[in-house]
Amino acid sequence: MVPNPISLVSQWKIFDNLRRSLVEPATFLLFVLGWLVLPGYARSWTIAAAGILFVPVWFEFLFTLIRAIAEQKMAVAREAFSVLITTNLSVLLNLIFLPHQMLVSLDAVVRTLIRRLVTRQRLLEWETAAEAEIGGAKRTPVDVYLNWMPLIAIVLGGIVYLVRHTSIYSALPILALWALSKPVSVWLNAPPRPSRTEASDKDKRFLRRAAIRTWRYFAEFSTEEHNWLIPDNLQEEPYRVAARVSPTNVGFLLNARQVACEFGYLTVPEFAELTANTLATIRRMPREGGHLYNWYETPTLKPLPPLFVSSVDSGNLVASLWTLQQGCLQLIERPVVRPELAEGFIDHLRVLTDLRLFSQRLVARIERKSESKDWANSLLKFPHAALDRISAGNTEVSKHAEDVTWFADQARIRLRAFRQSIVRLVPWMLLDFAELRGDPALLLPDENMPLKDLPEALTRLEARLQVAIESDPASETEHNKRQLLLQRLLSLVSGARMDTVRLIQELQSLAADAGKLADEMGFGFVWNPRRKLLSIGYEKSANEVHSACYDLLASESRIAAFVAIAKDEIPQETWFLLARTHTTDRGHPVLVSWTGTMFEYLMAPLWMRTYPGTLLERSRHGAARSQQEFTASKRIPWGISESAYAKRDDAGNYSYNAFGIPQLAIFHGDVDALVISPYSTFLALDTIPKDALQNLRKMAHDGWFGAYGFYESADYGPSDQIKWRPDYELVRCWMAHHQGMILLALANFLHDGIVQEWFHSHPRVQATELLLHEKPVNYLPSSAAVA
DSSP states (O other): OOOOOSOHHHHHHHHHHHHHTTHHHHHHHHHHHHHHTSSSOHHHHHHHHHHHHHHHHHHHHHHHHHHHHHHTOHHHHHHHHHHHHHHHHHHHHHHHTHHHHHHHHHHHHHHHHHIIIIIOOSTTOOOOHHHHHTOTTOOOHHHHHHHHHHHHHHHHHHHHHHHOGGGHHHHHHHHHHHHTHHHHHHHHHSOOOOOOTTOOHHHHHHHHHHHHHHHHHHHHHSSGGGTTOOOSEEETTTTEEEOEEOHHHHHHHHHHHHHHHHHTSSOHHHHHHHHHHHHHHHHHSOEETTEEOSOEETTTOOBOSSOEEEHHHHHHHHHHHHHHHHHHHHHHTSBSSOTHHHHHHHHHHHHHHHTTSSOHHHHHHHHHHHTSTTHHHHHHTOOHHHHHTOOTTOGGGGGGHHHHHHHHHHHHHHHHHHHHHHHHHOGGGSGGGGGGTTOTTTOOOOTTOBGGGHHHHHHHHHHHHHHHHHHOTTTTOTTOHHHHHHHHHHHHHHHHHHHHHHHHHHHHHHHHHHHHHHHHOOOGGGEETTTTEEBSEEETTTTEEOSOBOOBSSSTHHHHHHHHHHTTSSOTHHHHHSBOOEEEETTEEEEOBSSOOHHHHHSGGGTSOOOTTSHHHHHHHHHHHHHHHHHHTTTSOOOOOSEEEEEEOTTSOEEEEOOOOGGGBSSOOSOOOOEEOHHHHHHTTTTSHHHHHHHHHHHHHTTOEETTEEOSEEEOOOGGGOOSSOOOEEEOEEEHHHHHHHHHHHHHHHTTSHHHHHHHTSHHHHHHGGGGGOOOOOOOOHHHHHO
């Protein structure tokens, strides 16, 4: 025996932990005893027991409200109401799970006592809550007790009715909540999905019209001339292609092709071929520690001086590579020929319809057929002559000659690529073999079969076809139609089996190569060990890491910090050292960013999910509302980010600057202009969908739409001269990384967060995504917070 070295305060903390382990059992016991044996009315005891949980919440609300009135701070009062609702919901969940938590606490107490006083074994066995959460299929007492809840509620209700039947009416509401604990837990565990119910079919067609135009930029300019990379920007007047590329551009190009597959603008074999070309190019580009330099010439792949490795650009590229890696693996798990190919083809026809080359009635009939089960046949039957008759020299559309030519050619290419996919991978879907599909002896594979299962299915089909040919009694008749069909299908199936195996191997190779490129990009050398933050980058000429660091959570740099932590190359502490300074704008609490741009808040969610009730989610919504309110009085569209603007240099090139709203910004730029960029609104589609759609429609109505989708921006001139419906100058150019943001945002909105799903499917992301669940806390108003 020795004196206890633990201080009195620490001993009290241990005692208080023991006390807290008995709170749930004691509260549960109070409910039950109030219903069964305690004197007085059961209703009073039920209200008293519930009051123990809810009354503190209401007292805190009243005190905060009194303080807000005394200090005349309406923002604090609004925040108090928000906290009241959230806290009451939390207490309600505590009440629902009270018996479950009671059993968990008693289980821990009993186990501890038995091991400490009786068995003296397994005294150091313990498991963190995080480990318990990722236990997978392992069933724990926590799961078992949750499954018991309905039975416990029913048994307890029966006991109350038999012992003191007058109490059953008071007990019934609480017992019903306890019985529902299992379905409530299932609902809580379901992954959150953003609401997209506000997008009508008309809205979706409008967005797909923007998608096909935006995709045209990548389809037209990512060519062999540019080494299968993408030029940084295109200027309409004077016409100029900027033949340079950044790591962020490369990443968006890779993900844009994935999105094109989802929209039906590329078949899987086309996607695999184009992506392989780009990854092979990346391998040939000079790199530093696995990182690409900031800029390269696309025709020569020569790095442009000054040679600099940007942490942000590298973070974006790693996020894109992980997204590509998981997307390729998921393609193997999905059907190789999907109805989206028909939708993509129809998007091309809709553009031609807008140019008055197709009747609305004809396109509507094709749409109806594409939505049926027989969609593939409708595409195979499409009359090619209808496209061949289109002439770019039509006087009615002469000013759109290039558009007509490109989209008509692409429509023909889509049909040809679709047919090639059918012939190479699922030949039994061809119209020629329609009469064989009903033959039960052949047992043709399901057209919705995942790609990974096709080789084995084709092997079995090949054997069945061989048997059918050999057993056909008319097999010696040279011109027997069925015999010829079977033999032709057999030859196609034999080739398809090899093609499907090759395609699977190509997708697996692309996934492995993308993962390897990401692994080679080490972030440790751009991490500042003194400040424990990521430097802005590495300067090759000086052979040193730049002294400036990224230190704001509300910025695009959080992608780089997240992936570097996920790769286990910098400590998790870096994430929590990113500043979380808040301001309040018109009652909306928002994280302060460097320049107050939309993309600082909304670019990262293109890949990374934001979860309801979290710090990042609240700030995302607050920033979007602040952007809306900033331009509301000016009666102009909203959406301000870094972008090109109307000022030109001597060569006629547009200038570029970071534009934001001042109340959210730490740094205020030197350029005094109000510049609205459409891509900013696309980023907000998942945040405020209805308002974003209205804003985009307003821009489209005002003519902000060109050959490659929405123009870069509209420059309204000096911000202090903006009056009622002011004039503006359209900045008629397109930038690769903004085009990429638009496509990824559209894919997330129209395809249920598909880009986020790809990114979060990566094991390293899954192991790190808990960082994104950070809850907001109450912050001081902006003046105090910034001080």
